[in-house]
Amino acid sequence: MAFPAPDRSAPTSPWKIVGLVVGVAILLCLMVIAFALPAARSAPNDVPVGVVGTPAQVAQVEQRASGFELTRYSDPDDARSAILNRDVYGAIVFGPQGPQGVLVSSAASPTVATLLTAAGQRMGVTEPTIDVRAFPADDPKGAGLAAGALPLALGGWIAAMVIMLLIPSNVGRLVAAACVSVVGGLALVATLQFLIGTFDGNYWLTALAGMLGIAATCFMVLGFRELLGGIGLVIAAILLIFLGNPLSGLASAPELLPSPWGALGQLLPPGATGTLLRDVVFFEGNGMAHALVVLLGWLAVGLLLYGAGMIKARRKASAADTASEPNSAVPVG
Structure with a gap:
């Protein structure tokens, strides 16, 4: 069955054109919101992070690094295992003299690894950050x-x-x-x-x-x-x-x-x-x-x-x- 060709000479309703224009504009705005707003409002929201230290040192991290959900570990090996088990994204390690080092996993999130490294530096960590699990060298940022x-x-x-x-x-x-x-x-x-x-x-x-x-x-x-x-x-x-x-x-x-x-x-x-x-x-x-x-x-x-x-x-x-x-x-x- 052949369908009749549309009559291109028939007048188009102005309201149909208005609806089309407004609809496309709304669609474009929604696309921008969907793709840009999450990135623009990106910030730590209870990111699970470990702390190797005393309860007082955990409290110190809470005061100086907001947006993290902290879990205390007894030693760096426990924190490393927690990172590999996907319990936390990384850990700040305290020593007798204060903040000693930072453990991260860039394969879990390069962005969180950067945030943790910066938080450790603000707290006085001078040792190089240890990347427990990284992306391959061909694509280090994933x-x-x-x-x-x-x-x-x-x-x-x-x-x-x-x-x-x-x-x-x-x-x-x-x-x-x-x-x-x-x-x-x-x-x-x-x-x-x-x-x-x-x-x-x-x-x-x-x-x-x-x-x-x-x-x-x-x-x-x-x-x-x-x-x-x-x-x-x-x-x-x-x-x-x-x-x-x-x-x-x-x-x-x-x-x-x-x-x-x-x-x-x-x-x-x-x-x-x-x-x-x-x-x-x-x-x-x-x-x-x-x-x-x-x-x-x-x-x-x-x-x-x-x-x-x-x-x-x-x-x-x-x-x-x-x-x-x-x-x-x-x-x-």
Whole structure:
């Protein structure tokens, strides 16, 4: 069936133009707010940090370094273990004469490592900062990981759109999404590890984490689209691009974003995937439980929404078939 061409000579309502202009302006403002405001308002918000020293020395740190949630450790080895277990981002170490040194993990957050180093210097630390777990030398600031949130969000979105456009069958779409997740995870991690040099862990374990992140994103978009149509795509875009990317905390740390936006970002696929990759690569999986649960949850939500959308479509088609059937009853004259 051919659709009639639109009548381009018909007058356009001024209100439609006004609505379009205002809508685009609001959209641009919201984009700027979503991407720029978290960075502009970045500040420590209960960043977990260790202190090796006496209770009085812990109190001294509380007075001179705001924004940290402090935990006292008995010796530097305990603090180092806590950093590698992802309990704290770093630690300030006191000695008999006062502040002695600073332990950080730039792989956990280069920004927090810088903040801790500066806090130690303000308190009189003169010893060089010890980086317990750093990024590889090829990418010492972890730029590859920080930049990966947007490709992840857009990659899952674009993959879902292409699948919906090119593959008509429900089973085919699910198989395609699974294949995209596997190949995309392998490719994403290979790029970050072998080309950019951001990762230095076990490639296959890291690739599994990448696969889960892409699967959670792709199936989430498919599910929203199948059940809710165009509105579902808008919801997915808001969750992944407008919220998930700027609130992921990959460029700094979730605790450096305004509260409660940092915590919200860890409940969305981009932030959870970045955290999972970080924990798997640099901390032997320590601290990954939350991110793992979030991604598995989104994967399950996407599949459930997709299943509900299939049921809805079948019922709608069945109702349409019933309505189109001719009335079998013939009136007797």
